[in-house]
Amino acid sequence: MGMDLVFKALADPSRRKLLDRLRARNGQTLSELGSGLDMTRQAVAKHLALLEAANLIATRKRGREKLHYLNPVPIQGIYERWIGKFERNRLRALSDLKKALEQGDD
Amino acid sequence: MGMDLVFKALADPSRRKLLDRLRARNGQTLSELGSGLDMTRQAVAKHLALLEAANLIATRKRGREKLHYLNPVPIQGIYERWIGKFERNRLRALSDLKKALEQGDD
DNA sequence: TTGACAAGCAACTATATGGTTGCCTATTAT
DNA sequence: ATAATAGGCAACCATATAGTTGCTTGTCAA
The missing domain is CATH 1.10.10.10 (Winged helix-like DNA-binding domain superfamily/Winged helix DNA-binding domain)
Incomplete structure (x- = not known):
């Protein structure tokens, strides 16, 4: 709620x-x-x-x-809801790589 | 977009x-x-x-x-948008504590 | 091969939501 | 005091969106 x-x-x-x-x-x-x-x-x-x-x-x-x-606390909540403890390292690595290659979109 | x-x-x-x-x-x-x-x-x-x-x-x-x-990739994106690299440890600690005390809401 | 099951497509309705205009209140500075 | 500045309140409008009903298409099994 x-x-x-x-x-x-x-x-x-x-x-x-x-x-x-x-x-x-x-x-x-x-x-x-x-x-x-x-x-x-x-x-x-x-x-x-x-x-x-x-x-x-x-x-x-x-x-x-x-x-x-x-x-920033509620944002943290979103993150933890759908991303398991053991996925986090993998996803962070992916994201770092992406940022290194591209250079920020949105 | x-x-x-x-x-x-x-x-x-x-x-x-x-x-x-x-x-x-x-x-x-x-x-x-x-x-x-x-x-x-x-x-x-x-x-x-x-x-x-x-x-x-x-x-x-x-x-x-x-x-x-x-x-889960887009969720990761949200997280990184508003939570700086150096806030993450602090927020994770807070969140772990909260979960230990309460026991999951929403 | 025909019936049953899983999903796709389309029109329609009601409500939620983003934005506006117009006016009012509170604090600061001259 | 009084004018300018910062913000609050409320009514109104247009559109976006969640949900429905009704019908069609595709795949599997008897």
Whole structure:
């Protein structure tokens, strides 16, 4: 049930982009996160609310600003759900190789 | 773009359950996967089609049956996107601890 | 060879979801 | 004080999506 919120939250590309931005720089405000994103501030606020409900981000108020922080724990949960302890080394090796060859897609 | 399909596919609880079933026993047919799932066979077929499009499962035809196999590679991709190399040990330790204390939810 | 079983295809419906506009509240700075 | 800035709330719209029913195709066994 908590996990359902996590997956729903990750299903949207705009929300994933917001997470990426937070990963690049933690503790940004709503306006900062939304700047340049071809979407109204209200839309961004909704996305951040979902991410917060899913526990993928934590927030803290500072004056009139609201700061947002990435929480990686739920992602870890996804990983462990379908990837067995003994597959992990093999998959990591594969992934490292792929990254070395290509050079980042998505 | 390929990753978008993966996240969309994982967003639905029925599809996650199908993945869980495949993780429990690999190589099941459509009917086997759907049995007991309070949903028509056609609905299951649609879900499996999405999972296959997302490359989360691979399929093989055997006579009139279609066998389904779990592919964990895209899950690995999610993990590595938001969890830095140096956070991994810490998060795994946390997760192991949590599992030891609680005993599996969701 | 004909019936039963496994799966595929297509149209339709209801609801969930992403995004918008418009307005209100709270904090900071002049 | 008051204007500007940062954010919150609510109603509304369009589309995406999960699920259904109904029918067709392909394969196996008696």
